[in-house]
Amino acid sequence: MSKDIILKAENISKQYRLGQVGTGTLSHDLNRWWHQVRGKENPYLKIGDTNDRSTKGESDYVWALQDINFEVERGEVLGIIGKNGAGKSTLLKILSRVTAPTTGSIKFGGRVASLLEVGTGFNGEMTGRENIYLNGAILGMTKKEIASKIDEIIEFSGCERYIDTPVKRYSSGMTVRLAFAVAAFLEPEILIIDEVLAVGDAEFQKKAIGKMQDISRQGGRTVLFVSHNMAAVKSLCTRGIVLENGRVVFDGGINESVDYYSKLSIEKLEEKSIQHKFLNKIEIKDIEFICNGSKINNFNSIYLGHDLQINIDIKANDNIVDLSIAIDILNVNLELMSHVTNEDDDFTFFRVEKGDFLSFTIILKQITYIPDQYILNLWIGSSHLESLYKIERMLIFGVEQGSFTKRTKPLPNHSKVFVKSEWSLKS
Template sequence: MSDIAIKIENLSKQYRLGQIGTGTISHDLNRWWHQVRGKENPYLKIGERNDRASISNSEYVWALQDINFEVNQGQILGIIGKNGAGKSTLLKILSKVTGPTTGTVKAKGRIASLLEVGTGFHPEMTGRENVYMNGTIMGMNRQEIKSKLDEIVEFAGVSRYLDTPIKRYSSGMMVRLGFAVAAHLEPEILVVDEVLAVGDAEFQKKAIGKMQDVSKNQGRTVLFVSHNMASVKSLCHSGILMQQGRIVFDGSIDDTINYYLKEENQKFKEKGGIEWKDPKERPGSEDFQLKKVFTSTNREDFKSVFSNEDKIFICVETEVLNELRNMRLNFRLLDKNDVVVFTSSSHSNEKSIKETGLYQYTMKIPANLLNHGTYFIELQAGMPGVKQILLNTKVLSFDIEKLTDSGTTHSTILPGVIAPTIEWVIKPNYI
């Protein structure tokens, strides 16, 4: 096939863990000595798969291992995976910021990467000067920028401020200007990280639209990395799923996302609750720990499948190990696409000083609110403005079973994140 735009073969990247410094010189000398004798680098053999959670005894770790894939021209490929799966490392290699340890990347045409918008912007320079600065950093020459300057400024919507130093710009204006330059780069291959997370909704839409346009109408190839399943789904054609530095799934974007979510959900298919017996495994910090989390209808028995007419109790048992001031527990309910359904905080029910000891929280989700499907519970705790004592942690999932029939002859699943019972009043002859 002649329309492969980018081909990646056996790509691997090894990192050294821990302190860089002491010991490097001896490793360097050893490596050099092996090289002189024509032997293989002794440190390439060791190294483990990259799993953040497990404590490894090797100093070396593979951030990427045996990555192979191809992308056809004009395609938009989504790269998804958990934090630390190797997505950013892959992007860094593609954008030549860092080199691979083994393997090759072959590409047709210029690769431009957008790991950040507005790289090289200097606050003291004017908008115009910064367009040139940023453009040349990304590999355009002055002539190219000159011919596109009007378009760029128009896309960014900052023409009035073109000769103002950008330190006077709002942060949104700066992002728009940065993206506008990048969007007019016209590379054959565009590599985009989650830069779109910044900027307002309107701008995000504009940016996604631009990427679609670039791929569809100009036949350019886009590689897009994101945690936001919704934008990946709407933008990409195909996807790859990365896990611990390897590709574990490769297919259409819908299949990839489904596979990812299924994998993720598997872990939560507990019997409606988890209890951490070993204090070392408990999520939290030295001040605050989770002991047990479960969902229930009667506050006692674990339950993971509910009917939409059930009240759902979410019970969280915690231990406060050091006295806390103004601490609050926040709880987010997510749907299967990681969309936040709602957020709730213990804030108004907490005392300002919390002594050490055991605390049980119970949250009640009213009946007839949630729709059919799987939901996730994410917990986070902290003292606002002081510190986090429990980072956002997905602890549990539960399912809402099919809506029970209420008068209708056949049950249907209505689309929507929630399905509350809405009161309808219908008056005939209302005049």
């Protein structure tokens, strides 16, 4: 059976000149024009650095995207995943026709509606109601078609009280509510959404994700979704592509895509743990990691604010006085984030006899490190003085943003720990 392809991107690349607005100098523009007149390739397509923000480039040109190829079937929900600067927003702007690719082409099989930032396509001087008609006209709908859906749009947005007020007086949350309602209810064949739903509160995000699931499953329409909220991506998308430095590095099922994305930052770390046994006084029989009732393996991720449970089984080969246990949590730069010991919970093993088997559980409560990758090291000793057993890189795991914070954008990676806060305004 042939596939019903509604969107096809072929060899999409986007090049920018650093430090310049437009294409660059007049001499470069003339050079491009001269090559075009002679039927030759743009000479600047042969130069340029990969879009890696962490390294210093040698060229004034950079490839924000390079050789992007993918197809999307009708009714598919595609998650586009990648770190900041990977090229996600550039790709969506090209798909939304906000900007043109440097090379390549895109073939569409239907109308496209985009929600790339708060207020996309809205006129601030016009009322919410007028903007609904404006956006519907842009999508090619008749006034009659728009009028038949306007009540649903207003009800879903929750902006009924302000619908005849100029949009410039809306809050960012109200604007995105209305913008999403317009994009969803005016029935484009392809809906493109870039992170913007994070502006809404948790209730609206849940409502919007439910609506996107409905329009894809029941309406047979296609959704392209970018978000740093991996919980939302997993719940909504059926397939994912992972971008790194402007290239597609993975294309597959959404769970596999999220797992691949989680591994990217820790590829430089060795997978195998290093174990040090001292004096042969204890043996570790088993260690397992649990989050939300599921077992966690190396390079898996948990969500911000979730607990991480560690189950450890040990056997004592000798008598041990005051068995002590400590866990160090480090970031990928090997900076110590936390040092946890059994004393923190007043949990003590005053004496362990030779031949004893011990099974104990440690629950690290509400992990709130900034989304990234982290390393767990284990130390077991006597009286917190004598080392008996040590495991380096016992677990390497990721933290994803999830819904623990209502922040509209990804948490800043120059921070280290997220602190939950409550805000109010005194009247």
